Amino acid sequence: MTIREVAERAGVGIATVSRTLHNSSRVSPETAARVRRAMQELGYRPNTHAQSLVSGRSHMLGLVVSDIINPFFPELIQGFQDVALQHGYDVFIASTGYDSSRMSHCVGRMIERKVDGVAIMTSEIDPSLTAQFANRKVPLVFLDVGKPGNGISNVRIDYAGGITDAVGHLLGLGHTDIAFISGPVELKSARERRTAFLSALHVLGREQLVEEGNHRVDGGVSAMTRLLRGATMPTAVLASNDLTAIGALHGIHAAGLRVPEDISVVGFDDIAMSEFTVPPLTTVRLPRAELARVACDALLGMIGAGGKGAEVRLGTELIIRRSTSHRRTAKPTPALTAAPRS
Amino acid sequence: MTIREVAERAGVGIATVSRTLHNSSRVSPETAARVRRAMQELGYRPNTHAQSLVSGRSHMLGLVVSDIINPFFPELIQGFQDVALQHGYDVFIASTGYDSSRMSHCVGRMIERKVDGVAIMTSEIDPSLTAQFANRKVPLVFLDVGKPGNGISNVRIDYAGGITDAVGHLLGLGHTDIAFISGPVELKSARERRTAFLSALHVLGREQLVEEGNHRVDGGVSAMTRLLRGATMPTAVLASNDLTAIGALHGIHAAGLRVPEDISVVGFDDIAMSEFTVPPLTTVRLPRAELARVACDALLGMIGAGGKGAEVRLGTELIIRRSTSHRRTAKPTPALTAAPRS
């Protein structure tokens, strides 16, 4: 099924078919209609590889994420795909799973497939890989870690603002023994949140409780367990992301304590699941849909205009649910609290 | 950067470069080494569009899922991609979001991009769309709903077995008032589970409580709420998938009841989150990684051999965690139970 067969059936030349396909004004309406009918009848589909070969563009966008299993990313992917599809682009997803060789492989494939632009929504990427894109003049959008320049844009999230809001909320509830469960230190965005926590609590002038997690549930569980065994038990815990907070919820429950009566918990991201945890999680919403839209728009803008990159800033929003409450005057011990498990 | 430049630099013909690229034995080792060095120095990458144009194959596999936000699918996607990548294939993901026009659009793009095979991991697909693939001799793998044939394979999950196990577990714990929260009736796999539940409980010879959900958390919440308001309150609830079960957990907690003391809950799927709910969810594991592997293998097999399709069956496994326990002798009412919320 080629353009030639369509041309034959419609009784026109192949050039006319091609023009019709692209809604060129240089085809008379009657001819166009005839061509379109022929395409319809034959079930014709243009071969994108031939199109790409001739045009040098693939109408594909690359999207690099670190872990598709992390609920943060599917929502991002969805939003990104929505925008891309609207503009006639397809999305080529690379989930690296924190594996640098796989990452490198995927970058290679993207180059071979001649993606028109790439959104790198993870900070765990080797600069030599991004350089490969830059060398080939592939527009890039980074999350947090990019420096805007020629063909490079960056979306910056105001993590510090979000953390400050969360700490303010906890302080307002009377909490002073507030612990933080951080993400992996290698992650720039995680370090940023940790730093913001520390400086937000600096006013209290005392040593702060910080445990390291891994931005996954299991890390939250073990960090929480360590916190519970510590000398000073916190009355509130702020987690670097929602998965970690869910882990904390789990850890607290396993220790026979209750949320928020005994300990308040705050997350970060507002993944879909947070609304339905037990109890529903107070968290800082990171606007993923908007992030996706902004990133995709930035990419499309650079493709179209070949223009300079830009930096876009995105704020956050505190979502108060039921995992936070006023600090209790008397701190309970596990022994005094009925274990909710039979 | 084309094959011609590489040929020039290596002092050979383009045919030799192409042969080197494909590790043809018809190139002398010395020449091959020279060519490879030239490719290295130039940072050469073959243009896949040219390759696809000439070969008619794209080395891409399509993967159709209904909702990438549903945690079931990211894990499936991950597994599928793993296998595909190992065999040198890239994956083109279409998340339809239950929108048939988007679905149709994505199918069109897959055809245009000449995918070598498609895994359709959702039953919500219009037969006319799958026919488009079949007409073009694109191998297909279905989940549950396919009839194996020429170029069509099917992976069948033993939902009935899983449901029977779950019901058996509950029966063994002394429960007799067991409710079921089904998925959407349009979904064949959901109907299958519902039917299995009904026939597994047929032995009790009484009317069964069934509420309809939507395979999402919110549907689980509202179905559970309805159940709690009903004339006979169940002592155990079986949900059609884990998301629904999580919703049930939420609904029970919101009503001031406890799991599993007051009501036992069982899910289906065993998504990653189930391990960390409060309390951890007893559920029926659907082997997603294996499902992905089997589906991808089936596809690759059909591509390679052009062979007939086959049907593969996959069993399930009951995972017992903490959301189920023995039936209490005295059923509590909400008023008698301390509401765990301040």
Added chain:
DNA sequence: ACAATCTGTGGAAGCGCATCCGGCCCGCGG
């Protein structure tokens, strides 16, 4: 010794398409 193979290589055709360029026909002004 010569022919018959075999090995390593290069040239050229063609995959399906977009697009440049040239040709046709119509209607207009001179």
Added chain:
DNA sequence: CCGCGGGCCGGATGCGCTTCCACAGATTGT
């Protein structure tokens, strides 16, 4: 009535690659 411009259209070309075919030189069998 002729020339000329503009609106439509068709053919040729080339995108980068694979692969068929041709060919030169080396190797073997007879």
